[in-house]
Amino acid sequence: MKKLEQLYEGKAKKVFKTDDPELYIVDYKDDATALNGLKKGTIAGKGVINNRVTNHLMKMLEKQGIPTHFVEELSERETLVKKVSIVPLEVIVRNIAAGSLAKRVGVPEGTKLGSTVLEYCYKDDALGDPMVNEYHIAAMGWATREEMETIASYALKINEILTAYLKDLNIELIDFKLEFGKLSDGTIVLADEISPDTCRFWDSVTKEKLDKDRFRRDMGGVEDAYQEIMKRLMGE
Numbered sequence: 001m002k003k004l005e006q007l008y009e010g011k012a013k014k015v016f017k018t019d020d021p022e023l024y025i026v027d028y029k030d031d032a033t034a035l036n037g038l039k040k041g042t043i044a045g046k047g048v049i050n051n052r053v054t055n056h057l058m059k060m061l062e063k064q065g066i067p068t069h070f071v072e073e074l075s076e077r078e079t080l081v082k083k084v085s086i087v088p089l090e091v092i093v094r095n096i097a098a099g100s101l102a103k104r105v106g107v108p109e110g111t112k113l114g115s116t117v118l119e120y121c122y123k124d125d126a127l128g129d130p131m132v133n134e135y136h137i138a139a140m141g142w143a144t145r146e147e148m149e150t151i152a153s154y155a156l157k158i159n160e161i162l163t164a165y166l167k168d169l170n171i172e173l174i175d176f177k178l179e180f181g182k183l184s185d186g187t188i189v190l191a192d193e194i195s196p197d198t199c200r201f202w203d204s205v206t207k208e209k210l211d212k213d214r215f216r217r218d219m220g221g222v223e224d225a226y227q228e229i230m231k232r233l234m235g236e
């Protein structure tokens, strides 16, 4: 499968057309941004790790009944995916208070939540991805109520599957962000990535951060943390 015209360049990935109108190629970059684009940098080797980790997790989720856009890993940084129209929402799932939630409600990071929290943010860089609720989503026509039921139930099931899987690898899944897309026939599938860029992973014992917070917060050891996640998930 050959890369044709570039369709889109995001902060961490490029997307290309292929000669099959229903398939795209995603190409992962080492570029990193944080604070809504204010902080920019590179994380050496990140593109390779995020490509491989995402594909590993998507294949596992597919086996457990979650439809995804994944088709085939083409190279270290490139993956063939199904063409989707992205539902313009970041779907955030939280098990432990951290990041913006810890700030918003004034609890210390690491506080266990009494039950899983789902949040939605409208994907719009110029607006800073504002948080919205199901009423906004239906009223604005970003997704139907029925589509949101599917998305919420997939998000919760993904949380259960990933939490259990990562626990065995001594990784605590604090929170993560998902994106969903619609195939041409309207089927909702998991899209985008699941990686240390989009999840908070803490070592279960030491509580050491093994994710992009090390970049966001200038903690150092960013590359090592990404490597450690790939090693624990894929044995290398």
Ligand code: TMP
Binding pocket: 090, 092, 098, 099, 100, 101, 129, 175, 176, 177, 197, 198, 199, 200
């Ligand atoms: P937050 O605490 O900053 O709201 O982030 C919650 C989770 O979502 C965290 O695992 C990081 C991830 N996330 C993204 O992947 N992209 C984003 O743009 C944001 C704001 C968060």
